Amino acid sequence: MAALRRLRKCPSTGIVISHLHTSSRASAKQHYKMLVLGGGSGGITMSARMKRMMGAENVAVVEPSEMHYYQPIWTLVGAGAKSVASSGRPTASVMPPGVKWVKSKVQEINPDTNTVRTDDGTEISYEYLVVALGLQLHYDKIKGLPEGLEHPKIGSNYSIQTVEKTWKALQNFKEGNAVFSFPNTPVKCAGAPQKIMYLSDAFLRKTGKRAKANVIYNTSLPVLFGIKKYADSLWEVVKRRDLQVNLRHNLIEVRADKQEAVFENLDKPGETKVFEYEMLHVTPPMGPHSVVKGSPLADEAGWLDVNKDTLQHNKYPNVFGIGDCTNLPTAKTAAAVAAQSAILNRTISKILKNEKPDKKYDGYTSCPLVTSYNTVILAEFDYNGQPLETFPINQAKERRSMYHMKADVMPHLYWHGLLRGLWGGPGPYRKLFHLGMK
Known part of the structure; x- marks a missing residue:
C-alpha cells in the first residue's frame, strides 16, 4: 500500500503533455534504437521503461488509435457497475513524453532487414524491436x-x-x-x-x-x-x-x-x-494478429515465437515480445503483462551489455473472478497451473476486499503504475507477505 501511496503522489501525465509527442505521416525512412509495435498495455509500459533505459529520442511506438482503453474494467461496464468513459484515456496522455509516436498501423515486419513498414508506406528501421500487438x-x-x-x-x-x-x-x-x-x-x-x-x-x-x-x-x-x-x-x-x-x-x-x-x-x-x-x-x-501471423516471427500457430523464460525471440535475438501476441503458455491478461514487463526490461538491459539474461518469467498471471457486485475470487497462478497467491489468505474464497482491489485499486495501479513502467507485478510484495517463502 505504501507503493500505491507513492504512485498516487506522482503527477498525472494528462492530456496537457500531448504536445511533446511527435506523430508521423511522412514517407521518409526513419530509424530508432528501440521500436515498439503496439500502444496497448504491453507497448506503453515497455516504451516507458525503454525511455528510461536509452532516452526518449531513441524510442518510437507505432500505434494508430487515438484512445487507449483499460479493458479489464469492461466486465464491470457490461454489468452497469462502471461507466464506459472511465475505461478510456487519449493515447497522447499515456504515451511517454518525448517518445516518438508513429500514428499508423503496422503493415509488415521484416526481421531479416530490421525494418517495419506502416500502412502509409513509411519504412522504419530498428536496432531492437518489441512486439506488443495483442490479438485479434x-x-x-x-x-x-x-x-x-x-x-x-x-x-x-x-x-x-x-x-x-x-x-x-x-x-x-x-x-x-x-x-x-x-x-x-x-x-x-x-x-x-x-x-x-x-x-x-x-x-x-x-x-x-x-x-x-x-x-x-x-x-x-x-x-x-x-x-x-x-x-x-x-x-x-x-x-x-x-x-x-x-x-x-x-x-x-x-x-x-x-x-x-x-x-x-x-x-x-x-x-x-x-x-x-x-x-x-x-x-x-x-487469434494472432495478422501482421505477426504473416511474418517470420510467428510460430506454427501464428503467435509470436518467444522464449518463455526471457521473452526474447527464439530466432531473432534483437526481437522481443510481450502480452497477448506471444506464444507464452500462460493466460493472456494485463496482470501477466505487468510481470512480463519487469522480466523483459531485465532481459533487454542484459542484452544491451552483451550479457546473458539472468531473470526468468515464471508465467505469473492473475484473473480476478468477479462473482457479484461486491465479491471476487482472486486467481493467481504460474506456468504450471499452480496457485501463486500474493496474499497470505485463501484467495479461492469470495471476498469483498478483492472486489475493491479489482474495481478501485487495479485501475489506479494500471494508469499510474504499469503504463509508466513503475509496476512489474506483485512478486516483491508476495515475498514480503509470505515472509520470503514464495
Missing part, C-alpha cells in the same frame, strides 16, 4: 453474429463498440434464457466470459427477475476454469446460485431475428443444439 477478435467467424450485434438483445464485453449493449440487454431482460458463451480458441482474460454471467445473475436477483430467468453458461472448455483450486470454488458458486453450465459447447451461429443461438457439441462432432435467448453475451473467437 473474430466476430465474423460466428455465422450471423456481425449483423446480429445490431439487435438489442446481444452484447459483448470484448469491444468498445459492444460492451454497453451488454448492459442494455441486461437492463431490458424480462424472462427466459440469459446465455453466455466461451469460444473454442485462446482468449484474453479467460475468466471474463463467466464473470458477466455471475454479475448478470446478481443483477437479476437484485431486480426481482431471477425467478423467471435461466442463466446458462456454454463453454467450449472441458472445465469451468483451468486451475482446479479456483474451479472448485466456482462450481460451488454455480450450484448455490442455480446456474446451468454446459461444457464442450461452442457457439457457431446466431439467428438474431429468431433469438436463437446454435452451439456445436465438441465431444460429438456434427451434433448441434439450439438455445433460445432473451439475452446473449458472446465472447468472440480470437
Whole structure:
C-alpha cells in the first residue's frame, strides 16, 4: 500500500503533455534504437521503461488509435457497475513524453532487414524491436453474429463498440434464457466470459427477475476454469446460485431475428443444439494478429515465437515480445503483462551489455473472478497451473476486499503504475507477505 501511496503522489501525465509527442505521416525512412509495435498495455509500459533505459529520442511506438482503453474494467461496464468513459484515456496522455509516436498501423515486419513498414508506406528501421500487438477478435467467424450485434438483445464485453449493449440487454431482460458463451480458441482474460454471467445473475436477483430467468453458461472448455483450486470454488458458486453450465459447447451461429443461438457439441462432432435467448453475451473467437501471423516471427500457430523464460525471440535475438501476441503458455491478461514487463526490461538491459539474461518469467498471471457486485475470487497462478497467491489468505474464497482491489485499486495501479513502467507485478510484495517463502 505504501507503493500505491507513492504512485498516487506522482503527477498525472494528462492530456496537457500531448504536445511533446511527435506523430508521423511522412514517407521518409526513419530509424530508432528501440521500436515498439503496439500502444496497448504491453507497448506503453515497455516504451516507458525503454525511455528510461536509452532516452526518449531513441524510442518510437507505432500505434494508430487515438484512445487507449483499460479493458479489464469492461466486465464491470457490461454489468452497469462502471461507466464506459472511465475505461478510456487519449493515447497522447499515456504515451511517454518525448517518445516518438508513429500514428499508423503496422503493415509488415521484416526481421531479416530490421525494418517495419506502416500502412502509409513509411519504412522504419530498428536496432531492437518489441512486439506488443495483442490479438485479434473474430466476430465474423460466428455465422450471423456481425449483423446480429445490431439487435438489442446481444452484447459483448470484448469491444468498445459492444460492451454497453451488454448492459442494455441486461437492463431490458424480462424472462427466459440469459446465455453466455466461451469460444473454442485462446482468449484474453479467460475468466471474463463467466464473470458477466455471475454479475448478470446478481443483477437479476437484485431486480426481482431471477425467478423467471435461466442463466446458462456454454463453454467450449472441458472445465469451468483451468486451475482446479479456483474451479472448485466456482462450481460451488454455480450450484448455490442455480446456474446451468454446459461444457464442450461452442457457439457457431446466431439467428438474431429468431433469438436463437446454435452451439456445436465438441465431444460429438456434427451434433448441434439450439438455445433460445432473451439475452446473449458472446465472447468472440480470437487469434494472432495478422501482421505477426504473416511474418517470420510467428510460430506454427501464428503467435509470436518467444522464449518463455526471457521473452526474447527464439530466432531473432534483437526481437522481443510481450502480452497477448506471444506464444507464452500462460493466460493472456494485463496482470501477466505487468510481470512480463519487469522480466523483459531485465532481459533487454542484459542484452544491451552483451550479457546473458539472468531473470526468468515464471508465467505469473492473475484473473480476478468477479462473482457479484461486491465479491471476487482472486486467481493467481504460474506456468504450471499452480496457485501463486500474493496474499497470505485463501484467495479461492469470495471476498469483498478483492472486489475493491479489482474495481478501485487495479485501475489506479494500471494508469499510474504499469503504463509508466513503475509496476512489474506483485512478486516483491508476495515475498514480503509470505515472509520470503514464495
